[in-house]
Amino acid sequence: MSKPLILVVEDDIPVTNLITITLKSHGYRYITASTGEIAVMETASKNPDIALLDLGLPDIDGVEVIKKIRTWSNMPIIVISARSEDTDKIEALDAGADDYLTKPFSVEELLARIRVTVRRLALMNSNNVPSAVYENGSLKIDFVSGCAWLKGEELHLTPIEYKLLCLLAKNTGKVLTHKYILQNVWGSSLVNDVGSLRVFMATLRKKLESGADSHQYIQTHIGIGYRMLKID
Ligand code: CA
Numbered sequence: 001m002s003k004p005l006i007l008v009v010e011d012d013i014p015v016t017n018l019i020t021i022t023l024k025s026h027g028y029r030y031i032t033a034s035t036g037e038i039a040v041m042e043t044a045s046k047n048p049d050i051a052l053l054d055l056g057l058p059d060i061d062g063v064e065v066i067k068k069i070r071t072w073s074n075m076p077i078i079v080i081s082a083r084s085e086d087t088d089k090i091e092a093l094d095a096g097a098d099d100y101l102t103k104p105f106s107v108e109e110l111l112a113r114i115r116v117t118v119r120r121l122a123l124m125n126s127n128n129v130p131s132a133v134y135e136n137g138s139l140k141i142d143f144v145s146g147c148a149w150l151k152g153e154e155l156h157l158t159p160i161e162y163k164l165l166c167l168l169a170k171n172t173g174k175v176l177t178h179k180y181i182l183q184n185v186w187g188s189s190l191v192n193d194v195g196s197l198r199v200f201m202a203t204l205r206k207k208l209e210s211g212a213d214s215h216q217y218i219q220t221h222i223g224i225g226y227r228m229l230k231i232d
Contacts, residue, residue: 004118006030007048009039009065010080011058015103019052019080022107028114036060040068048075050117052110055081055092063095070096076117080105086223093177093224100175116173116230134169137215137231139208141169150208160185161204168218168228177225201226 006023010016011034023030031046033039036057043051051069055062066077079092082103089100099113134141138151148155148165157165163185168176178194186193201218208217219227 003027003029004049004121005046006114007033007039007042007046007051009033009036009051009057009062010054011035011056012054015054018107019110022110026111034058036062036065039065043069043073043075049121050114051075051077053077053079053097055079055083055088063091066092066095066097076121078110078113078117080110089221089224090177090179093175094179098174119230120173136169136172136228137217139169139217139231141166155207157204157207160200161207164200164204165208168226172228172230175221175225175227181225 006028008016008019008023008030010019010032016032016034020030020032031042031048033042036059039051039053039057042048053062053065057065062079062081066079069075069077076098077096078099078101079089079097080101080103081088081092083089084102092100098117101110101113132142132144134143139148140150141148143166146162148157148162164181167181167184178197182193182197185197201220205218209215215229215231217229217231219229221227
């Protein structure tokens with residue numbers, strides 16, 4: 001992949017400058033949009049690789065921008081917003097955002113989120129046929145045989161735990177909302193049963209993350225959902 005083109009959607013000029021200077025100094029190409037309408041137009045005409053999106057825009061709301069772009073594009077969207085309420089994050093993630101940063105944000109964290117997204121894009125582009133084997137740190141999953149291993153030892157997972165693990169693994173780096181996970185693992189009938197999800201997640205994590213030198217694989221976003229971390 002050549003240097004990714006990043007669309008910066010932000011109406012606050014100092015914040016735009018901070019982001020674009022950071023991107024430039026780290027070798028990313030960028031274009032900017034100060035309104036939602038311009039953002040949608042730039043996405044259609046310039047086909048950027050990633051968008052960084054402010055929610056509070058002068059014309060249309062950022063969540064509406066996500067919904068519009070998602071009607072034709074799978075471009076990763078990282079929301080950068082001053083709205084810190086969980087409901088705002090959930091609304092943006094459910095509309096199709098891939099990640100969420102709350103203002104004020106650290107430049108280092110923004111760069112880290114962009115790197116994860118770029119890696120995921122590269123992976124998507126290199127194998128259009130999804131790989132049958134997933135490896136992350138000392139975790140390995142063979143989707144064909146339906147088995148998972150940690151440090152070479154087979155994990156004994158219940159069918160639900162295995163489905164949860166596969167869903168998180170296939171979306172490594174992405175925050176998945178409770179609603180999204182419940183819909184994809186249990187179907188729509190249990191969509192509000194966050195309590196059950198928490199219990200299954202706890203047992204899965206115990207199997208994945210026990211032992212003195214083990215990594216944290218699953219990150220909790222309180223009130224929002226979970227994310228599988230990429231272990232380097
Ligand atoms: Ca704004």
